[in-house]
Amino acid sequence: MMSREVDRRQFLRTGLNSAAAIALGGAAGAAAVRGSGGDTVWQLDPEKCVQCGRCATECVLKPSAVKCVHAHDVCGYCELCGGYHQPYVKELNTAAENQLCPVAAIKRTWVEDPYYEYTIDEDLCIGCGVCVKGCGSFGNGSLYLQVRHDRCVNCNECAIAKACPADAFKRVPAKHPYILKGEQGRTQPIEEGGEKA
Amino acid sequence: MIRRAAAILAFLVATAIPSAAVERFPKPEFETGYTMPGTLTPPPRADILENLDVAVLAGAIALASWIVLKRRSRRETFWLMLFCLLYFGFWRKGCVCPVGSVQNVSLALADRSYVIPYAVVASFFLPLLAALFFGRTFCAAVCPLGAIQDIVLLRPLKVPSGIACILGMIPVVYLAASVVMAVTGSRFIICRYDPFVGFFRLGGPAYMMAAGALLLLLGTVIGRPYCRFICPYSVLLGWASKIARRHVTITPDECVQCRLCEESCPFGAILMPLPKKAPEPRVSGRRRLVLLFALLPVVAAASGWIGARVSAAWSRSHATVATAEAVLLEDRAGLEGVTIETETYRKSGLTRAALMQAADLVRDRYVVWGALAGVFVGLAFWARLYEFSVRRRRDDYVPDRETCVSCARCFEYCPKERQKDTGAEAGS
Incomplete structure (x- = not known):
């Protein structure tokens, strides 16, 4: 009597096990059919970005994986820069009180009269987008935000993407992980290009 | 000097136009041997990893x-x-x-x-x-x-x-x-x-x-x-x-x-042998099981209903629904752009009807999935109840x-x- 009962339960368990294994395989197959094959990473579309400042605060990394990048071929190299200087600035120099960037991450260097080059020190940049807003309102819009993939841990769900008011974040193919402005944006370079930042 | 003055003038003019992607300042023509740096594009982790x-x-x-x-x-x-x-x-x-x-x-x-x-x-x-x-x-x-x-x-x-x-x-x-x-x-x-x-x-x-x-x-x-x-x-x-x-x-x-x-088990996962007891009278055991199975549809329906109700309230956690509700509140109060979301929506040019329709779609999905989730939770609770009501013999110490x-x-x-x-x- 007892052995029969054990056998019945054993049988039930094996049956359920097989059914579950088949169901699991089916679900895995169904999910994999939806799979992309290639991997994807998070990126933000600078055309949609409204510079709300949440990239600096919402990222699971501190400081954020989003940084400001500069499309130099879009820049006007102005002496008075909407992205670099405070509004209504008196003196066009590099004094701290004249700078817009809260962490002084933009380096201003003289090239030739009357042009100045602006470069981002990504180690300092917190991705707040203050300069992007300034550059977009008063300049050519050559400063913009991008997810930097040497920092991004490619979360299952991007915390900034969920907090983004403009729905500017999306998953892009890992082969083309940036949405760049300027000439580089048209050619989509994938190698670690450029000279130096 | 003239270029510099022109640049500053252009700057002052440009402040009036709040738009990106406009080339307000022409690309400079450098006379020295300056080359423009490109944007560094550090690659993400390779697929193979x-x-x-x-x-x-x-x-x-x-x-x-x-x-x-x-x-x-x-x-x-x-x-x-x-x-x-x-x-x-x-x-x-x-x-x-x-x-x-x-x-x-x-x-x-x-x-x-x-x-x-x-x-x-x-x-x-x-x-x-x-x-x-x-x-x-x-x-x-x-x-x-x-x-x-x-x-x-x-x-x-x-x-x-x-x-x-x-x-x-x-x-x-x-x-x-x-x-x-x-x-x-x-x-x-x-x-x-x-x-x-x-x-x-x-x-x-x-x-x-x-x-x-x-x-x-x-x-x-x-x-x-x-x-x-x-x-x-x-x-x-x-x-x-x-x-x-x-x-x-x-x-x-x-x-x-x-x-x-x-x-020995820090997780309380060891089941002890169940001492032998006189078997339960068949009638009471059967009555309990009948009651339990009669309870099954009641539990499923009730938990499904609770799931749907909770989820309907919960749909506010979806960005679209939250924005739609905030826009309605703003309209009622005669305000604009209280939150970044509503401000962005108003700039986007999406019609009010489209936003409300999108929000309703999300709400509907919440109710359907919430009801299913409720039934799932109800069944899981019921299964636990069932486990308690069925007594199995156990002679040895075994892991749960x-x-x-x-x-x-x-x-x-x-x-x-x-x-x-x-x-x-x-x-x-």
Whole structure:
């Protein structure tokens, strides 16, 4: 009597096990059919970005994986820069009180009269987008935000993407992980290009 | 000088036009040999490394199964657990993990437009498949969330089985809630409220770090609190383990019922033998079962209704619904752009009707999925009730297949195990 009962339960368990294994395989197959094959990473579309400042605060990394990048071929190299200087600035120099960037991450260097080059020190940049807003309102819009993939841990769900008011974040193919402005944006370079930042 | 003046003039004019992507200043023509620097594009992690993660996961689960089932060694389990904590936790920063992948897979199955990477599919199914064959060996040594709790366990206290049973239903509710949130496209709450990932990344939001610290503190006296009373993936693993083909046994031989292992499990997963009792009269047993099965549709309907109601209120956590409601509130108050979301919506040029329609669509999905999730939770509660009402004979000390995480701690308490060890040593 007892052995029969054990056998019945054993049988039930094996049956359920097989059914579950088949169901699991089916679900895995169904999910994999939806799979992309290639991997994807998070990126933000600078055309949609409204510079709300949440990239600096919402990222699971501190400081954020989003940084400001500069499309130099879009820049006007102005002496008075909407992205670099405070509004209504008196003196066009590099004094701290004249700078817009809260962490002084933009380096201003003289090239030739009357042009100045602006470069981002990504180690300092917190991705707040203050300069992007300034550059977009008063300049050519050559400063913009991008997810930097040497920092991004490619979360299952991007915390900034969920907090983004403009729905500017999306998953892009890992082969083309940036949405760049300027000439580089048209050619989509994938190698670690450029000279130096 | 003229150029400079022109530039400043242009600047002043440009302040009036608030638009991006306008070339207000012409591209300069440099006279010196200046070359424009390009934008650095550091590449993301290579695809091949994602596949490596899956291979390490598969290898670690296989190794864990072999160690707990064949080698029966706590020490080896511990070292594998430590390796996995370092690899999946601190090196891979706890992402993507099988626990969170529940959400990706459910979203992929519900939403055809969602694209799920193969690595995520694999990390969801491998531990479940292993659990169907060998029990929860993934929990034993591979899961970094389990490992970080396992190493802080110093003086385990016993949680009364009644309380443990009630708390053990939290993961079912959490699983249902996280699936609803995932399939409606709201957010992945398992990842958002993952208490330990902040430690792996060496920094994170304050609430996450505080919750993690609290759980680890609690974990010094209560074994694996997250695994037992929160982890939504543990529900699926537990069910798979329940019908597993093979499972860890406390004794390598025949149980002699010495009671030495009785207190050895820090997770309260050892089932004691049930003393023989006079069989229950057939009539009362049958009446109870009939009542239980009569209760089944009532429970399912009630929990489904509750799920739908709760979810309808909950739909506010979806960005579209929140924006739509905020816009309506603003309209009523005669305000504009109170939040960044409403301001962005007003700038986007989307019509009011389109926004409201999108919000209604999300609300409908919430109600449907909420009802399904409610039925699921109701059935899980009912199944637990059913388990209580059916008495099975048990002669030996056995692990509870559903809650046992195959940590291999109880082995060394068994005299038969020691006998085997010394026998092997004498033989060699």
